[in-house]
Amino acid sequence: MTHPANGLDDVVHQRVRLGILTIAHEARRVEFGFLRASLDLTAGNLSQHLTVLEKAGLVEIEKGYEGKRGRTWIHLTADGKKALYDEISQLKRLIRQVEQTTAEPRPPESAPHPG
């Protein structure tokens, strides 16, 4: 079986984009400013990552108003939800692989010197 790292998709796995998808998964839609604050990003950086996700069909971006204030809303598509679940499933395989190794008796960090 292929190594779980080969089953990860860079579009989804990249740290910030994985964060966006995770947060977008929690609600029907999330507001741009909320994402930005949650992930501690600049507006420019968040926009770039959203563009990658939108081009891949994983999120939809909707501009609108809340009172007089312009708002941008992001929501996960069905493909985005599937991509997130695929990522999670590969990550679980990878974690199992690390934890199985950890469970074996570990050699001492440094071998004792004789004498």
Place this chain on the structure above:
Amino acid sequence: MTHPANGLDDVVHQRVRLGILTIAHEARRVEFGFLRASLDLTAGNLSQHLTVLEKAGLVEIEKGYEGKRGRTWIHLTADGKKALYDEISQLKRLIRQVEQTTAEPRPPESAPHPG
């Protein structure tokens, strides 16, 4: 509490590097060609990622011979092991977050059309 995506370190989280650290964790040391085949990489690409990990102090790279053939061996440092475990622990938080949301009753994928 900060979002788990903010606790991920790009040096470790990047797909190929996470693969390298995971495989290096499985043995005392791994050979360059084995890593390359396992992760389906070009030598140049693998070298670049190894340089990033070596500069961060997460792996050590050792050149030697096996018979007449030059070999490059990679092994995880104590810092590398710690960094991998930190990554796994943040990933588990992130997975829990996704799965807690998934466990809630889901709306149907598409609302049935009346009539």
